Amino acid sequence: MLPKRKLWVWVDSSNNCNLKCALCYTKASHHNAFLSPEEMDVIMEKIFRDDSIDVRHFTFNWRGEPLMNKNFPGLLRQLMAEKPSCEVDFHTNATLLTQDRAEAIASVAEDYKIFVSIDGGTRESHEKNRGEGNFDKSVEGINNLLRARNGNKFPRIGIYTIDLGIPESEYDPTFRELTKRVDYHTKVRPVYTNSDLIPLFEDPKKLGGQKYQNLELNFFNPTIPQGPCFWVGNSFCISANGDVSICLLSHSREGVVGNIIRDDVNQVLDNAKAIRTQISTHGRSSVNHCKNCSKLCGEAW
DSSP: OOOOEEEEEEEOSBSOOSOOOTTOSSGGGOOSOBOOHHHHHHHHHHHHSOTTEEEEEEESOSSSOGGGSTTHHHHHHHHHHTOOSSEEEEEEOOTTOOHHHHHHHHTSOSSOEEEEEOOTTSHHHHHHHHOTTHHHHHHHHHHHHHHHHTTOSOSEEEEEEEOOSOOGGGSOHHHHHHHHHSSEEEEEOOOBSOGGGHHHHOOTTTTTTOOOOOSSOBTTOSOOOOSOOSSTTTEEEEOTTSEEESSTTOOSGGGEEEETTTSOHHHHHHHHHHHHHHHHHHOGGGSTTTTTOOOOOOOOO
């Protein structure tokens, strides 16, 4: 028997978003497309019920805000009824997370994670990226989730922060208190696609005077690695219309390797693996979609 093909899956319930964040690297792909319950069932049939596929991680969003799909709680219920053996999570800006929606989501009492984005740790830093008035909306969304959980440990709730170099001593007191009440607080460095954004969000004094450089994704770094990154050939990034892209940064048809709803899942994976082989053999510059990307090289699993 051949070994199972390991896969990390991202699925957008919606390709749209209600915010226009300055630091968002997927907004070029935002459009009105929403996953239906029928399409969701086809996706689950192909990735969870195929004996040749081993889904290692399932993230229920990619380019869009999942709650833009009004049926998201129902889609989440469909997913959890599948009893996936992998870790399941999704990210939301929480501005649409009313108490009713929070309760509908929390009622799917399974071991999955919800990450709410609050950037920088202060009202000013968050709203500089996400727009005026959105700090309080996101905070209220987290509080709605915590209330909906009603003292239970599931779903697990986390805060996902873009680290802009602001010391924790300068965090907004409301934010600092929330980090103590949730299960996780994850901090990541921003992905800058435009170097002009750096001085708008980074204070060199708070960063020790060092010029910012994102080692993972520094798009304005002229040095491009030539080997394949982790994502290529190991991940399915599935749009709400079923198109599968080979990585999180795909915003054109060049990165599409098939359609999960129309095509055989193993053929789509073969297409993705072929790109990884092409890069491994002839370098990243041989694949037009990947030739300008500076993400670090990574081995498959």
